[in-house]
Amino acid sequence: MTLRLRDTLSGEVRPLEPLEPGHVRIYTCGPTVYGPAHIGNFRSFLFADLLIRYLRYRGLRVTWVMNLTDIDDKIIRGAIAAGESIEDLANRWIARFLADVDALRMTPPDVLPRATRHIEDIVRLIATLEAKGHAYRTEDGSIFFRIDSWPAYGRLARLDPEQLRVGERIEADEYGKDDVRDFALWKGPKPGEPSWETDLGPGRPGWHIECSAMSMRHLGESFDIHTGGVDLVFPHHEDEIAQSEAATGKPFVGTWLHCAHLRMGGEKMAKSTGNIARVAELLEAGVSPRALRYVLLAVHYRQGLDYSETALDAAGAAIDRLDTLLSTLDGYAEARDDDPTLPALLAGARSGFEAALDDDLNVSAALAALFDLVRDANRRVAARSISTADAGRIRDLLHDLDRVLGILPADTDVLEPELAALIEARAAARTARDWARSDQLRDELAALGIAVEDSRDGQRWRRLETVG
Numbered sequence: 001m002t003l004r005l006r007d008t009l010s011g012e013v014r015p016l017e018p019l020e021p022g023h024v025r026i027y028t029c030g031p032t033v034y035g036p037a038h039i040g041n042f043r044s045f046l047f048a049d050l051l052i053r054y055l056r057y058r059g060l061r062v063t064w065v066m067n068l069t070d071i072d073d074k075i076i077r078g079a080i081a082a083g084e085s086i087e088d089l090a091n092r093w094i095a096r097f098l099a100d101v102d103a104l105r106m107t108p109p110d111v112l113p114r115a116t117r118h119i120e121d122i123v124r125l126i127a128t129l130e131a132k133g134h135a136y137r138t139e140d141g142s143i144f145f146r147i148d149s150w151p152a153y154g155r156l157a158r159l160d161p162e163q164l165r166v167g168e169r170i171e172a173d174e175y176g177k178d179d180v181r182d183f184a185l186w187k188g189p190k191p192g193e194p195s196w197e198t199d200l201g202p203g204r205p206g207w208h209i210e211c212s213a214m215s216m217r218h219l220g221e222s223f224d225i226h227t228g229g230v231d232l233v234f235p236h237h238e239d240e241i242a243q244s245e246a247a248t249g250k251p252f253v254g255t256w257l258h259c260a261h262l263r264m265g266g267e268k269m270a271k272s273t274g275n276i277a278r279v280a281e282l283l284e285a286g287v288s289p290r291a292l293r294y295v296l297l298a299v300h301y302r303q304g305l306d307y308s309e310t311a312l313d314a315a316g317a318a319i320d321r322l323d324t325l326l327s328t329l330d331g332y333a334e335a336r337d338d339d340p341t342l343p344a345l346l347a348g349a350r351s352g353f354e355a356a357l358d359d360d361l362n363v364s365a366a367l368a369a370l371f372d373l374v375r376d377a378n379r380r381v382a383a384r385s386i387s388t389a390d391a392g393r394i395r396d397l398l399h400d401l402d403r404v405l406g407i408l409p410a411d412t413d414v415l416e417p418e419l420a421a422l423i424e425a426r427a428a429a430r431t432a433r434d435w436a437r438s439d440q441l442r443d444e445l446a447a448l449g450i451a452v453e454d455s456r457d458g459q460r461w462r463r464l465e466t467v468g
C-alpha cells in the first residue's frame, strides 16, 4: 500500500511518487504576519502537519517549507498605525505564530522563509519572466504578469480565462495594467512605503511571486506537494503555477492539496468578516490545546469542518478516553501468560489506521480504527485477560500511532510538586481508611485539573482535558 492523494489540478486520486525516491518535498502557504492566526488558518496548517507526520511515520524523508509573508499592504498599514517598522511588527507576529505552533504541537516546518529575505530570488524570477515576454512594466515602475501569454491559466481553478477577474475590483494603483486579469509581480515605489533598490528598479514584491521564488529556492524548480486552504486556489495558486512554469518551462508541483473551510456558527471563518476564533485567546480561556488540535485534525481535510463548543467537548472526551486507557495500562499488573490473541488485534489496529490514512489521509477512519483498539483494550483490561507485558504492548502501539496524531500526553508528563503532594496525601488517607479525607482530596485535585481513580493496581491520575 502506498499513500494516495487527491490532486486538485488533475482531480485524480493518485499514488504519491516523490521525484526523488524516498524524499518528499512539500510547500505550504503560511501566514501573513500582521496579526494573530485564527483556528481556520490552523486547520489548514495542521492538515499539512498530519501529512508530514504520516510520511515520516512511513519512513520517508520530508522537507517541509512554509513561507511567512512579512511584506504586504496590511503589514504596511499595521506598522504605520502602530508607529513601528514593518520588521518589528512582523517579528512580533512571527513570535506569536510560533507560540501557537508550539501550543498546538504542530511539527515546526524545516524552513520558514520570509519574503523580505528573498528579494534577490524574487527579482531574478521576475527578470526571467520579463525576458521571456510574460511580464511588462507600467509607468509607476510596477511589473505585471501577462495572463494572455499563458494559455494554461485557469486550469487549477477550472475557470474560463476569458471570464477571469472581470468583476474584480481594480486597485487604485493598478489602473496602468494592460488587462484587468493581469496580476502584479512587482509594485513600484510609493511615498511612505518600504522599497528595495534592485535590478528591476525600486519597489517591493507582489504577494504571489514570493511563493514561487521561495518554494523553488528551497525545494527546486519542481517539487512534490503544495498545500494550502481552498481559498488560495484562485488567484494565488493559479498565479503561482503560471509564473513558475512560464519561467522554468517545467512542471511546478506534482500534487496540489487544498483544505476545506472551517465554519463557525454556520459561516466561513475569515478575518474579513470578523467571524473568527484565535488560537491564543481560546487557550487563554482555558481550552485544552490537545482538544483544540484534535477538533481541527479529526475531520477529513476536504470536508468542511464546523467548529463549536460541542465539537470541542467531544474532542476533550475522546482524549480523556485515550488518557484513561494509558494511565490504566501504566498501572496494570497481572502475572499471567501473554494473551495469544493480542498480536492479531494490534496488527489489525495498525493496518486499519494506516489503510485509512493511505486513502487520501482519511483521518476520521484512522481515528475509528484507533478507538476500536481502545474499546477492545479496555475490555481485556477489565477482564484481566492480558499480561503486564501485553499492557506494555498496547501502550507502545498507542504511542507509535500518536507519532502521526500528536494528541497523547507527553511521555515526560510529571506532576507539579504541589499536585504530587496532594496525590501522596490521598494515598496515605486511603491506607488509613480515612474515606472522607480521601474524597475531599479527590475533589480538590479535580478542581486543579487532575482526575484520580482507584483500581486494583492502586491510585492513578490523569490530567482532565475537557474544556476548562
Ligand SMILES: [Zn+2]
Pocket: 028, 029, 030, 211, 236
Ligand atoms: Zn503562497
